[in-house]
Amino acid sequence: MACLYPSCRCLLTGLLLIWLCFPHGGALASTTHYTLPNGLKVVIQEDHRAPLVEMRIIYLVGGIDEPPGMTGVSHALEHMMFKGPKGSASGDYIKITSDLGINGNAYTSHDDTVYHCSMVNNRLPVMLALEAERMNHLTVQETDFASEHQVILEEWRLTSVDAPDEFGDERFMAQAFINNPYRQPVIGWPEDVKSLTAKNIQNWHDTWYHPNNATLVIVGDVKTSETKALVEKYFGAIPSKPLPARVKSREPENPGERQVSVTHPQATGSSLNMGFNVPSLKPDDSDWEPYALRMLAGVLDEGASGRIESELIRKQGVALSLGASYRPLERLDTLFLFFGALDQSSSEDVTTAIWSLINQIKTTPPSSEELQRVHSQMYAGQVFSGDYLPERAFRLGKVASLGFSDNWLQTFLDKLKAITPEQIQQVAQKYLVPERLTIGYLAPPKNDDKGDNH
């Protein structure tokens, strides 16, 4: 059917557990990590299967860096990076890439803003030059913004206002985080989206888009030494600039049990989010608990043999679909999340069923057979992800931009393997408790005959 929309935002409800299985590399990859004097982090990985290159530049600025009243500005800036006066890099981006047959796009998340493209390898110098120029100079013109503001509002309507699941997730997130800007939507609160200004967007660019806030990833049919020379040529002279202080919020230790219920005219069935406030993995990598939490998510939902699928879906038929997820690589404290679409069961039945799975693990550690299946899938997933350049660029960039060590991708799997069944039990006991829980319900409007009762 029709192509995918230009992808523009990452939402917390991304369901992929397997994305954490990072490519070890193996026969293909020689990977080089280094940092320019101006602070630009660079990762270059060779892959000579086809004369293609995947390039991405990650700016470590996103939804969580936005002050009240300016939510959505990172996303708006992402849009404006494709507009500008003729003769400017941003203004000519679409034409240049179209002329050269290059496929480029971008997205904004809570943690970062990413510009990525896929191209024949002989186009790399042009794309490096283009990105360097967009980093160094962006002119956000009022006329350009007036038109693009309408586009952003259409995106907001499509992906937030008219989309029942996203609406439910937004309300849920606003409750699940007390002192943490993950609670604000990446696209922005409605009043903020409507009142975006060209001036704020310009300032946002000039504040955050500097080499010392960026990571450049190049994966594909390149020679490392030549590529390094190109990077130096195009980015070397861009000066670093001091950055504002970073948000460092931590959730309170005892947030308290919360609940939010919403309806939406477009919702047909009921759905549910159950999130527990948990730590994420920090770059110093000194904590074992995030690895145990990741294994816990695996025992619950790594594939069709996980407990959720086998117990709750196949055996008990308690929901239409149900999943669990934990993403350790987030800049701030995060959630251990259960989510699902309900069928005829009431929401109480589903939450009761989820609690019974949780209590099962709290009382009896999982079997080594289960852990082995999780490891197998992670190991294979790591190999499979090596097949797709954009996926490798994504993972290399995520890890480097967050400040993890250069060899972290090689050691990640071993750390997961070192987690014992008892450690999984311990994190379940510590973190999957009512005081850390937020439940979000979404249902059709009350007069709809397909409404849920809870």
Place this chain on the structure above:
Amino acid sequence: MSFMNRLSRKRLLLWVILGIFIIAAIALIRPFGKKGQKPITPTQSLLQEALSQVPENIPSRQFDLQQWKSSLDVPVYFIPTPELDMLDIELSFTGGSSRDGLHAGLSALTVELLESGSVQKTADEIARSIEKLGSEYFGFSDQDRTRIHLKTLSGKNYLSPSISLLTEIISQPAFRKDDFDRLKRQQLQTVESLAKDPEYQSQLYLDKFLYPDHPYASPGSGTEESLARITLKDVQDFHRTYYVTRNLSIVMVGNITREQAEQISEQISLSLPVGAAAAAIPPPKIITSGVSRHIPVETEQVYISMGFQGINRTSPDYPALYVASYIFGGGGLSSILMEQLREQQGLVYGAFSSPNTGSFGGSFIISTQTRAAEADRTASEIKRLLHDFLSQGPTEQQLRDAKKTIASSFLEATASNAALAQQFSEIAFYNLPNDELDRFLVTIEQLTTADIKKVLDKVIFPERMVMVTAGPEQGNKSAD
């Protein structure tokens, strides 16, 4: 010497001086470099230098395609790729939703039920066996075919057990009653949950009018009514009829040897009954007039879809229509639809067109969404842009750019094992020549703007357009 002669010499001198002045002035106003009067930044000048040095060529990837028929005449395509220790294998069976008949949803239910248990293993045991090996199994059916895809590590401890599991799943499904009841209920609930989905409901209408009384209009997931009528026997019959070697092609891309590939294709072929090749389906009858429908939903946006009857995958007009659709609405931010509706007018976030092609027919669909107050204007704009595109065809620049981007996308389509497997799965299913990818690119490269216009004239009839909108009740549009 007359007075006139003296005067014209003076005037000539005057004109020459003026001419020199004008030329000098022009030279100062228009620098011989690129546009813009602003001083050029260092990074800007580097960009211009890089642009001037880009080579024209778009290389392609070389790979070693091997093709043969297994002992039961099953076409097999194999590409060895030793760089990664994995194998992608895809089985294609002729037999999708266009074979459901009165039981819309049957092919989808059957492929779901396959992995829910074999004669020897329960659903739990199947899942555990696959995941213990780290393999990934995926079954999916569309209007034409059912595709079964397996990703496995290629090392000896993984490959053979994975292939045995795959063979077991496709050839000995248990089709147990409790699994059947559960999956049928889930499919029904999925259909119910889409009752208000504007895109899904629009697509159902489009299919209904573009493929009148034709199997391609059959909803792949079924309806509440059709699902209620499906019995376990229907599933067993569907499996017995369509999951046969006469309907099968096999594609393998990965780090295995030719011997291993031959052995795998034999093992799979021999596990299935020979059966009979699925019969051809006649093309849909040609519609002679357009139709409009509005689906009321409570949204701020109106979803706009416009559909036309199209062509099938093996039509000689496909390359031209593919390029035309790319230029009009397939090419990301630089397509006609996006350039006009989004960049220029701020009406939409995304607007796309695509040529959908099947074995026996196809369609050309344009779709977008916009705030309710601008729905009429946006629809008119699309019609205007389409009218202009049909009457003028693409520009030379548009065609040039499209050829380059399509060539790059073909490179991407051969860059990974998974992409190669998908390409050759399609080539195998539609019985296209082995060098289809190269041929297609060569054909596209030779297309002229006149060629494209000719195919558009032949295929797209604006007066036969099916238009479906979904949004607030007409005449009652919510304010911006």
